[in-house]
Amino acid sequence: MEHLHERRLTFLEEMANTIRQDIVKTLVAAGSGHSAGPLGMADVFTAFYFHILQHRPHEPLWADRDRLVLSNGHICPVLYATLARAGYFPVPELKTLRQIGSRLQGHPHRGSLPGIETTSGPLGSGISQAIGFALAARMDRKKWRTYCLTSDGEHEEGNTWEAIMFAGKERLSNLTVVIDRNNIQIDGFTEDVMPLEPLRRKYESFNWNVLDVNGHDFVDIISAAAEARAVHERPTVIIAHTIPGKGVDFMENDYAWHGKPPSRGEAEKALKELRTLRGKIQSEHQ
Amino acid sequence: MLSKPAKLNQKLFDENVLQEPTRDGYGRGVVYAAKRDPNVVVLSADLTESTRVEEFKKRFPERFIEVGVAEQNMATIAAGLGTQGKVPFISSYATFSPGRNWEQIRTTVSYNDSNVKIAGHHAGISVGPDGATHQAIEDIATMRVMANMTVIVPCDSVEAEKATEAAAVVWGPVYLRFAREKSPILTTPETPFAPGAAYVMWEPPLRQGSAGQADALIIGCGPLLYQALLAAKELEEKKINVIVLNCHTVKPLDGKTVVDLVKRAGAVVTVEEHQVSGGLGGAVAELLAREAPAPMEFVGMQNVFGESGTPAELVRKYGMDAKAIIAAVRRVIRRK
Numbered sequence: 001m002e003h004l005h006e007r008r009l010t011f012l013e014e015m016a017n018t019i020r021q022d023i024v025k026t027l028v029a030a031g032s033g034h035s036a037g038p039l040g041m042a043d044v045f046t047a048f049y050f051h052i053l054q055h056r057p058h059e060p061l062w063a064d065r066d067r068l069v070l071s072n073g074h075i076c077p078v079l080y081a082t083l084a085r086a087g088y089f090p091v092p093e094l095k096t097l098r099q100i101g102s103r104l105q106g107h108p109h110r111g112s113l114p115g116i117e118t119t120s121g122p123l124g125s126g127i128s129q130a131i132g133f134a135l136a137a138r139m140d141r142k143k144w145r146t147y148c149l150t151s152d153g154e155h156e157e158g159n160t161w162e163a164i165m166f167a168g169k170e171r172l173s174n175l176t177v178v179i180d181r182n183n184i185q186i187d188g189f190t191e192d193v194m195p196l197e198p199l200r201r202k203y204e205s206f207n208w209n210v211l212d213v214n215g216h217d218f219v220d221i222i223s224a225a226a227e228a229r230a231v232h233e234r235p236t237v238i239i240a241h242t243i244p245g246k247g248v249d250f251m252e253n254d255y256a257w258h259g260k261p262p263s264r265g266e267a268e269k270a271l272k273e274l275r276t277l278r279g280k281i282q283s284e285h286q
Numbered sequence: 287m288l289s290k291p292a293k294l295n296q297k298l299f300d301e302n303v304l305q306e307p308t309r310d311g312y313g314r315g316v317v318y319a320a321k322r323d324p325n326v327v328v329l330s331a332d333l334t335e336s337t338r339v340e341e342f343k344k345r346f347p348e349r350f351i352e353v354g355v356a357e358q359n360m361a362t363i364a365a366g367l368g369t370q371g372k373v374p375f376i377s378s379y380a381t382f383s384p385g386r387n388w389e390q391i392r393t394t395v396s397y398n399d400s401n402v403k404i405a406g407h408h409a410g411i412s413v414g415p416d417g418a419t420h421q422a423i424e425d426i427a428t429m430r431v432m433a434n435m436t437v438i439v440p441c442d443s444v445e446a447e448k449a450t451e452a453a454a455v456v457w458g459p460v461y462l463r464f465a466r467e468k469s470p471i472l473t474t475p476e477t478p479f480a481p482g483a484a485y486v487m488w489e490p491p492l493r494q495g496s497a498g499q500a501d502a503l504i505i506g507c508g509p510l511l512y513q514a515l516l517a518a519k520e521l522e523e524k525k526i527n528v529i530v531l532n533c534h535t536v537k538p539l540d541g542k543t544v545v546d547l548v549k550r551a552g553a554v555v556t557v558e559e560h561q562v563s564g565g566l567g568g569a570v571a572e573l574l575a576r577e578a579p580a581p582m583e584f585v586g587m588q589n590v591f592g593e594s595g596t597p598a599e600l601v602r603k604y605g606m607d608a609k610a611i612i613a614a615v616r617r618v619i620r621r622k
Contacts, residue, residue: 069366110369110398118369119398125362125390132366132374139327139348139372159390162359 002223008051010285012218015085016046017278020247022081022094024270027261030077030098033106036244036257037151038078040182040215044240045082047221048147057087060114066144067117067133071126072151072180073107074259080104080113088115124157126150127177131167134175134235145229148177153185156194167235168207175235176228180215182244184255203237215240247274287522288515289486292532293476298512299519305468308509309407311443312464313338315450316375320346326373326454329353331360336466337377337407361387361395361402368400373454380406380422384429384461395459396432403453404429408466410508410559411587411604412597421592427564429461430537437537438481439463439507439558439566442471445534448479456481465559467597469509484540486547487511488518490527500529502615503547506557507533507566510585513601514557516608521615528615539569545578553618555583557611559601562586581621583614 004012023038048068049055055065070079077097084091089103096102103113107121118129130148137144154160167175179199187193196202203210209231213220221240228236244258245251248270251262262270288294297303316339320326327349328342334352343350353360357378364374376383384391384404395402406429409422429437438453438460440446446464453460460481478485490500501521506514511532518528529547533540548554554574556567562584574580585606592600601607 067370118366119393122389122393125358125365125394128359128362128390129366129369129394132363132368132372133370134366135351135363136367136370136372159358159362162353162356163362166353166356166359166363 002219002226004219004222006285009218010281012046012050013281014278015050016042017247017274017281019046019078019081019085021271021274022085022091023077024248024262024267024274026077026081026094026097028264028267029095031261032098033077033261034074034259035251035261036184037072037075037180037182039248039251040242040244040246041075041078041180042246043216043218044149044178044180044221045078047218049082049086051222052225054144057115060088064142064144067146069117069126069130069133069146069148070108070120071148072123072154073120076108079108083115089113123151123154124159127160127163127167130175130177131163131172134172137174146175148175150177150179152179152181152183152190152196155179155196155199164203164206164208171233172235173232176225177235177237179237179239180242181239182242184244184258186258188255199239207234209234209236210239211236212239212241215242216246247277249273287489287491289489292485292487293474294487295471295474298470298472298515303470305470306443307466307468308440308443308446309338309464309466311440311446312405312450312462313341315447316342317345318447319451319454320349323373323454325371326375327351327367329360329364329374329376331355331357331378331383333378333407337405339377357383357387358390361390364402365390365394365398365400368395368402369398373401373403375403375405377405378407379420380409380425380463381420384425385422388428392432396434399434399458401457402459404459404461405464406461407464409463410465411592411600412465412467412509412559414467414597414600415594417594418591423559423561423587423592424564425463426536426558426560426566427568430564430569434459435537436460436481436535438535440534441508441511441532442469442473444471444473444475444477445479449534452479452481463508465509470512472512472515482535482538482540484531484533484535484543486529487532488515488528488530490529491522498550500527500551501619502528502553502555503551504528504530504555504557504611504615505533505544505566505570506530507536508559510557510559510606513606513608514611517611517615520608521612526615526619533566536566536569539573541573541577544570544573548574548578548580553581553622555585555611555614555618557585557606559606560586562588581618583618585611585614
């Protein structure tokens with residue numbers, strides 16, 4: 001396991017809490033968008049942008065940066081909030097999400113906003129694009145790595161499995177995929193809508209290295225990314241078990257929150273809860 | 287008469303005119319492009335031989351990517367390569383790519399502004415015996431409606447080679463359309479080619495005081511331009527003077543050239559191995575409705591699917607041969 005200094009851990013937990021508050025505020029200002037996925041992935045995004053990735057927020061096109069491809073573009077409120085907090089663009093701009101003329105499109109668009117590596121939204125095409133990145137790095141003998149963040153639901157798309165088959169064949173060890181295994185999608189629970197299990201065994205049979213992590217445990221997430229870097233000859237998938245809506249009690253594990261934003265009143269309640277959590281983080285680490 | 291500045295193959299009306307499929311020109315074009323630019327890569331979806339990228343694979347194995355029968359994956363992997371400095375060419379049959387993977391091309395190539403070149407092979411009805419499932423007759427339309435996409439339909443293997451090389455140099459998404467069947471070589475290496483620049487292949491004989499007037503303008507793309515030239519020659523013998531314009535780049539359309547020639551001819555026939563809606567004919571009609579309304583006839587697939595048969599039989603049966611073009615010219619002149 002990776003050793004994380006206590007102060008570092010506090011910083012990450014507080015940052016994820018800040019990002020969750022940003023997400024709630026952003027969604028309520030936008031009046032539409034997805035709640036559960038972004039909140040559920042706040043810890044994973046924080047781990048990547050504040051610990052795992054080699055990147056330069058003030059030089060977003062730095063040639064040797066690690067690339068992070070967001071495949072399930074609909075959870076972009078968490079990407080936007082994280083990019084803003086990492087320094088890619090000013091935090092106040094978050095409140096322009098989904099508004100006319102905004103750089104923060106309803107689904108991410110490459111070229112609109114610094115730090116967006118690819119346009120996404122239609123599901124199932126992120127891993128393939130990440131493969132394209134990883135192949136380019138391999139051809140050019142570059143050391144940067146490609147990470148692709150995906151949802152569990154988009155593993156119902158054929159394109160996803162075409163990509164998984166290809167990466168296994170090509171032994172793309174410079175590629176790491178993370179699955180947000182939150183078990184929900186628009187129409188209900190994934191195992192009711194279209195069963196995905198056994199996900200681990202499926203990936204293993206395609207020649208992938210598979211790691212399961214608690215998607216809300218920073219040590220777990222960061223250790224898995226380090227382990228993926230050490231694996232040769234195989235791509236790695238990190239199945240991050242997350243709680244959709246994490247941090248906001250009335251949203252957690254309820255698929256009704258997949259695709260809608262909180263009302264003003266609900267947002268107040270959510271923010272209050274997140275501020276209380278923040279207090280707990282601080283007292284726990286003191 | 288054949289246009290002088292076009293420097294066309296002077297033997298193109300010979301019985302034994304040299305013939306070659308346009309896909310062969312693509313095969314040579316990607317090799318030339320790869321020699322010039324180390325970032326050119328080729329992806330194949332299990333159709334390496336028939337899309338003519340075998341030579342590329344042999345010469346540049348480290349830049350050749352076999353994706354198997356997975357056109358959606360091919361387009362999206364290329365999208366990733368294309369934003370990371372590579373110049374990927376994706377090779378398959380047009381019914382599958384850009385047919386099956388249309389949305390991936392829309393989102394991850396076109397909107398994402400990735401430098402991907404889509405080579406759609408076996409396009410048109412002249413695919414022949416394989417039948418309607420393999421005859422792409424909608425691909426110009428489905429690519430043309432995408433913002434940020436260039437669409438090029440070369441008329442012979444020589445032009446196909448030039449178009450492929452040009453596509454590698456031009457920044458941004460390009461759709462290149464190729465045919466399976468061999469077709470007469472109409473152009474020469476000296477024939478001027480630049481994406482977006484249509485050029486005249488046939489013009490009325492110069493007579494004093496004629497001021498370049500013509501009875502009709504035939505606008506075509508792809509190997510059917512041979513049929514258009516046969517039609518033009520026969521019409522000239524009957525004292526009907528037409529202009530034949532090679533509009534190889536359907537998007538962006540060379541609007542200025544088209545409008546100037548329409549003003550000289552006053553009537554238009556479009557010719558393409560494609561549905562009559564949405565393709566070259568559609569593009570020209572949109573332009574003329576706005577800038578120079580004129581009677582039009584459309585030679586192409588008349589809202590039907592094809593079938594098995596020899597290419598020549600199919601082109602005749604579905605009304606795209608010289609005879610059908612002559613009939614369309616006569617109809618359009620009557621409507622002037």
